[in-house]
Amino acid sequence: xxxxxxxxxxxxxxxxxxxxxxxxxxxxxxxxxxxxxxxxxxxxxxxxxxxxxxxxxxxxxxxxxxxxxxxxxxxxxxxxxxxxxxxxxxxxxxxxxxxxxxxxxxxxxxxxxxxxxxxxxxxxxxxxxxxxxxxxxxxxxxxxxxxxxxxxxxxxxxxxxxxxxxxxxxxxxxxxxxxxxxxxxxxxxxxxxxxxxxxxxxxxxxxxxxxxxxxxxxxxxxxxxxxxxxxxxxxxxxxxxxxxxxxxxxxxxxxxxxxxxxxxxxxxxxxxxxxxxxxxxxxxxxxxxxxxxxxx
Numbered sequence: 001x002x003x004x005x006x007x008x009x010x011x012x013x014x015x016x017x018x019x020x021x022x023x024x025x026x027x028x029x030x031x032x033x034x035x036x037x038x039x040x041x042x043x044x045x046x047x048x049x050x051x052x053x054x055x056x057x058x059x060x061x062x063x064x065x066x067x068x069x070x071x072x073x074x075x076x077x078x079x080x081x082x083x084x085x086x087x088x089x090x091x092x093x094x095x096x097x098x099x100x101x102x103x104x105x106x107x108x109x110x111x112x113x114x115x116x117x118x119x120x121x122x123x124x125x126x127x128x129x130x131x132x133x134x135x136x137x138x139x140x141x142x143x144x145x146x147x148x149x150x151x152x153x154x155x156x157x158x159x160x161x162x163x164x165x166x167x168x169x170x171x172x173x174x175x176x177x178x179x180x181x182x183x184x185x186x187x188x189x190x191x192x193x194x195x196x197x198x199x200x201x202x203x204x205x206x207x208x209x210x211x212x213x214x215x216x217x218x219x220x221x222x223x224x225x226x227x228x229x230x231x232x233x234x235x236x237x238x239x240x241x242x243x244x245x246x247x248x249x250x251x252x253x254x255x256x257x258x259x260x261x262x263x264x265x266x267x268x269x270x271x272x273x274x275x276x277x278x279x280x281x282x283x284x285x286x287x288x289x290x291x292x293x294x295x296x
Contacts, residue, residue: 047275048268051268051271054266055269059073059269060073061074062074073249073273074235075233076244078235079148082148083245084152086153086239087155087156087213087216091159092209099164099171103172122161123162127221130158131224131226133154134157135227138150138153145242148240155222162212166209170202171197171201179196203288213281217246218247220251229248
């Protein structure tokens, strides 16, 4: 009886300790979350208060100018648009194709594990390394120069591992019973992939891809390495034109703010425009996920 009483007492002490620890950790994690939200709120309030007054139609549609009062960002917006066209085309097709092959066609083995490990490692490589790779391959070896195509291909390499990994996870999440039922009805493997697996996994694939594109649209380091300018250049009209992008323009205006204070306001206004573009992309990802998930 005494031993049972001691065991019960020890169990009760352990339970009370875990309950106290759970309460402490709950408030610790709450504090960590609130600290991040507070810092984010301060940054947003500072940016909006500093740059919102500078946003008008002339600022959005105007050319770059040495005069802060006349400067516009239409060239940077168009450059970002052309850049994302290249990234979307190469990333979606190559990323989804690689994920389908690795998940549904490739034989599991050492080579498959080696490829998977390398893809996972590439997803964590610093973005400036991809900038150096793009400078070596696309700018110098292929002689594309500091054009939209070179920048888009570099950013495609940056987010491609993320798209592949997210697409593979989406394909794994499809219930195996759906594929087995399709095979049981006499469908071929490609028919099953095209008609059953891909439509089911498409919402998660598109969501992961759009979030990866949201990262690409805000990258600056690879573009700096490629030598993308922020000068008074014409509006880009094609993939082989020189261009600038919103992150580059924000970067250079932030540097110039040390000499001319008004450039800090222009940088803040450009940040607001870039945040709006990211918000639109993320909203599209949420809409696609919610819309297509109702079908399955």
